[in-house]
Amino acid sequence: MSRLPESLTIGQVAERSGVPHTALRFYEDRGLITSERTGGNQRRYARSVLRRLAFIRTAQRVGLSLEKVRDALGTLPDGRTPTKADWSRLSQEWQVELDARIDALQRLRDRLSSCVGCGCLSLRSCLLQNADDQQAVDGPGAPRLKPALEGGT
Numbered sequence: 001m002s003r004l005p006e007s008l009t010i011g012q013v014a015e016r017s018g019v020p021h022t023a024l025r026f027y028e029d030r031g032l033i034t035s036e037r038t039g040g041n042q043r044r045y046a047r048s049v050l051r052r053l054a055f056i057r058t059a060q061r062v063g064l065s066l067e068k069v070r071d072a073l074g075t076l077p078d079g080r081t082p083t084k085a086d087w088s089r090l091s092q093e094w095q096v097e098l099d100a101r102i103d104a105l106q107r108l109r110d111r112l113s114s115c116v117g118c119g120c121l122s123l124r125s126c127l128l129q130n131a132d133d134q135q136a137v138d139g140p141g142a143p144r145l146k147p148a149l150e151g152g153t
Helices: 010-017 021-029 049-061 066-074 084-118 134-138 146-150
Strands: 043-046
Touching (some): 010 021, 010 043, 049 066, 066 084
16 A cells, blocks of 8 residues: 555545545635645645544534634644644534534424424414514514505605
8 A cells, every 4th residue: 555645646545535626715715724736736735634524524514604713723833733632622622502503403403393283384483483573463474574664655
């Protein structure tokens, strides 16, 4: 088995990481990864970008936005590749957000069961379609605009 070169083409990175070329360019545009350019303006990535991509994809799988991932990667000194210790530290910081998402999904699940059970799917009373709607008591449509429209405008 041959050793992976220190500098990889976009095709080699895509093949090794399973991340499409388009996503690599997107990540680069967003500052998540970097590349060097050859004299012919071709991208060359450091081999360490593979670990960085694994970090990005894993963070996305647990539901983190690319903005949060970029911010997390920005905390690493000199843009270095994340280590196991980095992941541990960052995952602790994300714990509160992930717990809040889990709680919200559990509440959604519980409301979904009761909504499907009643079968109404009423926009006036459905907690899924119309949660916390203060205007529902005024009826459908745009009740605040109705008086102005009826006044001859």
